[in-house]
Structure formats: structure tokens, C-alpha cells
Amino acid sequence: MLKGGLNLTNRPAYSQLVKDLRSGKFVLTGELEPEKVTSLDEIIISAKAMKPYVVAANVTDNPLAFAYMNSLVPSWVIQKEVGLEAVYQMTIRDRNRLAIVSDVLAASYLGIKNILAISGDHTVLGDNRGALSVYDLDSAQFVYLLHKMIDEGVDLAGNEIHGKVGINVGIAANPNADPLMPEVLKIGRKTKIGADFIQTQTMFDIDKTKTFLKEVEKYNCPVLVGVFPLKSFGIADFFDKNIPGVKVPPELLASMAKAKEEPDKERRSALYDEVNLEFFVPFIKEIRKTTKASGIHIMAVLYERIFGPLLENF
């Protein structure tokens, strides 16, 4: 059994995202969520709306184990139609090692430059609870497979790949984890195997964010801190109740609840925006000023109008 760290080659920056991260820029990424749809019109509109603000956008892969449109096609479409670089999210919940190789080869052909390699929420949390979760690999082994494909040109069994896979690899982290140490050590494990960047779960707690960033500093891997502006009280409430380990601060939830009372739709939207800006502008500023975070990952799904006001002072 192979143990301990690997001798990684110095992987080039294939994507603009990783180029920017390595250049020391404060980097912003967005998020797009294809749903149970057969059209990509909304995704394209959202991608266009966030493009001026972000270097790349993640395209989610059956989040919360809901069966949605696959993430590869929209990743390709936003690159081609909108010129927005994609971070193609891939879970190992839905793929064994064969399916991963297939999808990564297809992604290479389509010009995808970033993959976020994640476990994926368990199927029992999703909308097809009876499905069998695959988990042939775990996310660390997935990163290892990507390392093999990208840096050595082979799959896990050592079979040669004809052609080059030029992709950078991201991993997810949950700074909300309690206890935190197992999470931190897990990140360490993965960075040693070949991760180019880290994107965190949604953060509302500045202290937890700072503690986590301090702990992972030693791994020398750029971190994008996740934030999730809350488009409505409904979303805030759903988030609070359903996302593993994420709690919306009670004051923020209360302000959102108050804004919800406004009967006029437009004024209500404006109030929601205000609440978000009051919370997230100082949050992002604080991260930028006082931590070594490399950027922010903004999960403003279908809430692109917040990008402008949220980021205008950067």
C-alpha cells in the first residue's frame, strides 16, 4: 500500500483561475446550478451576468444529491457561448473510476481547465433516495486519479492516455467542521496528492473562517472562501435547515425574516439586498484584509444582481 505524500511534478497553471491565484491576485469565482431542466437559457443569462466580476464559475454536479442536468455540458456551454471559464464540479457519488476517466477525457476535449473533485452529498439526502451511492473512490483517491491522468498521462491501472489532460484540480473544504482537526488533516492529505486550489463551504462565521485559514496555511494551497448571499428568506431558511454543518447566523436570519414582511416585491428585493450587503461587504473586506485567503467563491445562484453592489469596492 502506498503511504504518505507523493512526489508531485510541478503542475502548470492550465486555467486562468489558477494563473490568477498563482499571480497573487485576489480572485473571485461564481457558481451556476443547472437544475432538472432541458434548457440552458437561464444558466447562460446567469453566466453573462456574473462574467464581469469573476474569473471562473463553478458548475454544480447534482448538488444535495438531486438529479439535475450533468455539469459538463453547461461547463462547456458557458466557456463557448459566454467566454466564462468553468470549474467543472464532479462528485464520486455518481461515478466509478471508469466513469471518471471517461468524463475527464471528454472534459479535456471540450477545453475544460478546472475540475472540483468532491465526494458529493449522500444519496439519502437527495431527491432519489433509493439510489445506490457509488463511492468506488473517495475524493482523495479522485484527486490521485486526476494527478495520474494530468501529470503522468495514465489512469489508475496505469493504462496510457493518448493526448494531454491539461486541467487544474480543486478540492472542497468545510471550515465549519466540528471537530476541525480531522477536516484540516484531510485537506493536508489531499493537497499533498495534487490539489491546485481549495474552495470552502459557505461561511458566515468570520472566526471559524480565520481559524481554518490559519490551520491550512502550512499546506501552501490557495483558498477561496465560500460565501452565499441569500436571495430570499426562503433560501436562507432552507440553507439553515438543510445544508450539512451550515448555520445562518440568527441575526442575519431575523433581518431576512423582517425583509420578507415587506409586501411590495421590488422594495422587498431591495431590502434583501441591503441585508446581504450589510453582512457580506464587511465580511469579505475582513477576509481580504486580515487573512491569507486567495479569494472568494460567491455562490449567488440566481442572484447575480448582488455581484455589482457586493463587489464594487474591490
Add this chain to the structure above:
Amino acid sequence: MIITKAKPEEELNEMLKPYEKLFVVGCGTCSTSCMTGGEEQVAEMVKKLGDRAIGSAVVEDPCDLRIARKELKEFKAKVQGADAVLVMSCGAGVQTVGDYSKKIVLPALDTLFIGQTERLGKFHDVCKACGECILDETGGVCPVTRCAKGLLNGPCGGQVKGKCEVGKYENDCAWVLIYDRLKEQGRPELFELFRPPRDNSKKVLTQHHVF
């Protein structure tokens, strides 16, 4: 021990419907300990079946072909005369009785897992018989079984206060248990190991074990 539980009443009745004459086989080992297929449960079943039960036997190890053969010998005529044999043991016992008798066999129980007994009636799933035990590296806590995703390099992001996202945060996160145990034992470095992907072909190709 192999943990079993009685099939739901309705399901069992539905399964038994086509058969008029039934022979009931119990298990003197695991299913006796689980109180799902011992003397007492077999007697209850016979009582429930009334005239349809033409005989019964509790076999010490119904999963052992030699023992099943030996202990069922005296009931041969009855077994052969039955429309089906209702077996109150794990799936291995059901199949063994079927292999021996060539009769239609019906499982009275659902086989759950290889379990740890905390007390009578309280069992925990602890081993999936994965074929390559790694408990030496994981502080004696099995991630293949006790991590809901079977991760070899956990924890995942779904751990909250040491509890697992699967099962409404009631079960312990196996990877937090592993972390704590290894730390307690002064072997924290084991936690940081990267475990490469398993060779699943080994398990798939191990249908028989002969030595």
C-alpha cells in the same frame, strides 16, 4: 455475529400464501442469539402456521452443509413432503438448506449485517466482509462499514459535531471516531496516511475460499 430481523408480518404472509405445507427450520447459532430463529421463535412460527406447519427443526448451524445434512436427516420425509421450507436464519442458512434439500426455500428473516452486540436486541453494523481488513490502520474502527460513504480517506464535509450527515446526525462520523481513537493511542500519524484506491476485483473474484 450475523444479525437478522424478522420480515414484516404482511410480507411474510404474502410470501407464504402459495404454499400449503411448510417445514420450518431454525438456527441454533446467530439467529438464536438474535432471537429471530431460535427454539422459541420457531415454536411461535409453528403455532402461527397451525396445520400448515408439517414439522420443524432447529439446526445448530444451518449454514454448514454438513451439519444441515446431518441434523435434517431424521426429518427427511417431512422436508421432502413439504411444499416449501421456511428457514429462520441468515441468507447463508437459507441457501444451504436449499442446496441440501433442493426444495423451495423461503427466508423468514431479513439478513442485516455482521454485527457487534451491545446488549440483547441492540446490534451495530461493523463489518462488511470487504476482504482486506485495515482495522490495524484505523484504530479498530471500520470506515468501510461505519462511514456511510465507505471512505478510506475521510471525513467528508458532511460531519457535524462528530455526527454523520446520513441518518439525521444521529450516527457517529466514523472518521471522527478514527481520529479520536488514533490520537488516544498515540498514533495520530496513521490518520494522515493516504490510502490508495482498493482493488475491487479481489472481492468480486472471491466467491469461494478453500484452504
